[in-house]
Amino acid sequence: MRALVVEDDARIADMVSAALTAAGFRAETVADGETAWFQGGTEDYDLVILDLGLPRLDGLTLLKRWRAEGRAFPILVLSARGTWSERVEGIEAGADDYLPKPFMIEEMTARARALIRRAGGQAQPVHRMGALAIDLNRMTVQRDGLPVAMTPLEFRLLSYLLLNRDRIVAPSELVDHLYGTEDGREANAIEAIITRLRRKLGAAAIQTRRGFGYTLGGDP
Numbered sequence: 001m002r003a004l005v006v007e008d009d010a011r012i013a014d015m016v017s018a019a020l021t022a023a024g025f026r027a028e029t030v031a032d033g034e035t036a037w038f039q040g041g042t043e044d045y046d047l048v049i050l051d052l053g054l055p056r057l058d059g060l061t062l063l064k065r066w067r068a069e070g071r072a073f074p075i076l077v078l079s080a081r082g083t084w085s086e087r088v089e090g091i092e093a094g095a096d097d098y099l100p101k102p103f104m105i106e107e108m109t110a111r112a113r114a115l116i117r118r119a120g121g122q123a124q125p126v127h128r129m130g131a132l133a134i135d136l137n138r139m140t141v142q143r144d145g146l147p148v149a150m151t152p153l154e155f156r157l158l159s160y161l162l163l164n165r166d167r168i169v170a171p172s173e174l175v176d177h178l179y180g181t182e183d184g185r186e187a188n189a190i191e192a193i194i195t196r197l198r199r200k201l202g203a204a205a206i207q208t209r210r211g212f213g214y215t216l217g218g219d220p
């Protein structure tokens, strides 16, 4: 899961980014509205955390522009301006959730996770698939009731397939969401993670559609 944190207060940006990283996201931080506009328009994020008071381009304008351009990523708005009228304005402009400052970091993480689940059509944090139980909150997997040891990368790949299980996911998209484009890694790194996941979860857990990509196998 890739998250963009748009916040000009470095202390809050660091705190949010650390919490998201601990929750299994790959977090990138930008400190002004124009850079955010560029990043959000060219890169594909699973979640955006957006402060409203930003230099160069304010958060509300940014939000409206993204939605007008058809950018559909879930957006959690953070703002010191907690009055009801601004809250309504933010939500009408296309925010998915709104958290007034100051906030508890645990609440931010819980709301971020809930947004990701809703965006992926998973209202429940634990998803069962045959012998597998995948817990998106605790970042754990059980097979036949027994815990399966997973690396963060393996879990991120598995949860991305889970949240996009209605379609085939191309290897290049997985590279983008797991490593980011600046990393320069190749799709064969993905192949290696898929092989390890099949060994741990069963060969049928992930299906390959040759030439297209991957999809989760088996019905719950």
Ligand code: CA
Pocket: 007, 008, 009, 051, 052, 053, 054
């Ligand atoms: Ca600010």
